[in-house]
Amino acid sequence: MYFDYFGLREAPFRITPNTEYWYAGGQRGEMLAALLYAIGQGEGIIKVVGEVGSGKTMLCRKLVAHLPDRIDSVYLGNPTLSPDDMLAAILADLGIDLPESSRQARLAQLNAALLARHESGRRVVVFVEEAQGIALDNLEFLRLLTNLETATDKLLQIVLFGQPELDLQLADQRIRQLKDRITLSLNLSPLAEAEVADYLRSRLAVAGYRGPDLFSPALIARMTQISGGLSRRINVLADKTLLAAYAGQTHTLTPAHLDAAASDAEMPGPPKKPSILPSLRRWAWLGAGLAAALGLLAFVAWHALSTPPLPQQTTFPTPAAPPRQAIAAAPEIKPAANITERAQQTRRWLAAAAPGTHVIQVASTKEVAQVAVLLERFDHATLQPVRVLHGLSQGAPAWMILTGEYPDRDAAMAALRALPVAPANSPFLRTVGKMRAIVLPIG
16 A cells, blocks of 8 residues: 555554564553563562553563563463363463363362473463453452462462553452552553654654654644554554555645544544534524624633733753862762762662652663763752662663652652753652662663
């Protein structure tokens, strides 16, 4: 179809999860690293929640592809399976095609298979998709499977992938024991507008595109609005938009192409213009519209007169130059050894702080040479303490500058809103619990 026309080797926006098109932005890379770390620990149940089309299956497949060789994976994709059928499916994935007839006998088969793998230095992880559709009793049965263990190690680990309804199920008191077993809980959020732009560029590049950006900022903003930032919807819209442009024999994608794509995919598009009304009804509508316009103008005028002017945005203040004698006594910019020590102090603090403690990340860099410059800037800022953390950012090692320490989100948000506008690296909130899970899995 449009592949040769746009210089593509293949379709870049298929909805079938293909790990060659894995996108590490939108914290996907960090989540992958956190999941690999949690599976490496070998204990507890892991939960990943996301809306329909947010990329849960892609994350699951990428995770399976990156498991260490010593870990075997089992996949359960049918939420309607009974406990006996679950056992049969797990046994089949482990190479046992003739399960026993009774549940107790199948459990014995499973335990023997898991023990044999444990003795050879292997472990088994069960990946469960569409977990929100599993009955409560069957979820409880899955929890009981995690009781299979030796004196020192769990023999089976479970990773649940589900829609937000899964959280509602887990809130049921009848399965509170399962909820208590969850050691890592991740939420797959929709992509933001900037991430949608990066996502489109990334997939086009994998498919072989080497030209200028096809999707303008205006189209990306509109696509983010229509898709809700969900990757599956983005794929459908992008594919049909390219097809519409190809049908019109133009390389310039326009809002009309996107609106046609949204209409064809039955996604909400822009409001349609009203049809021509009979003359009497048209004048009635015009009169009502004129009255509404006059009312709106009156409101705008009143609001302009009564609302005080907004304060001008400022940047982070540059500290005043110290006296000459202070300059002579001041230490040099911190060397790498001191930066490493501060990073180690931060890790010790993370290990001891309450999981709900909030901090503000004000900057990050992949170059250690830039850390000293950032510290020189933020050590003089209002928010204290200033911490350095070396860990994973979007799946890659990076240095992060953290400021403040707050007991809850409200206090942290108040401090964040009070910050002057930063010229780059927009500050955002982090929690100790999430940093332990997502940022720290790095040597």
